[in-house]
Amino acid sequence: MPDPADKRDLDPFEARLEAAKARHVPEPRQVVVSALAKGTRHAFEIAATTIVGAGIGWMLDRWLDTGPWLFLLFLLLGIGAGFWNLIKAVNIEAAAIRKDTADNRHEDQV
Numbered sequence: 001m002p003d004p005a006d007k008r009d010l011d012p013f014e015a016r017l018e019a020a021k022a023r024h025v026p027e028p029r030q031v032v033v034s035a036l037a038k039g040t041r042h043a044f045e046i047a048a049t050t051i052v053g054a055g056i057g058w059m060l061d062r063w064l065d066t067g068p069w070l071f072l073l074f075l076l077l078g079i080g081a082g083f084w085n086l087i088k089a090v091n092i093e094a095a096a097i098r099k100d101t102a103d104n105r106h107e108d109q110v
Contacts, residue, residue: 042089046082053078 026034057074061067
């Protein structure tokens with residue numbers, strides 16, 4: 001039969017463990033602000049790549065006198081580049097979430 005004194009030895013450890021977990025849990029406001037900042041950054045990236053692509057196409061059209069074709073091509077390339085960056089960022093975030101979930105499962109099993 002387990003000794004009740006052994007349980008008392010674990011109480012300070014459990015208190016320290018709970019305190020450590022509490023320190024690593026972000027506040028809801030921090031999570032919201034971080035998500036808003038990331039979303040704003042990605043929106044500006046999409047807009048910037050679209051504008052830069054359109055600008056390059058417009059300048060090439062004026063220089064080569066090719067009509068709207070290079071403008072349209074580079075506009076689409078700019079839009080594509082912006083969304084490609086967004087997809088890469090989402091995949092990185094999803095990988096981090098999967099890693100955290102796997103780590104939490106491992107901690108629960110230990």
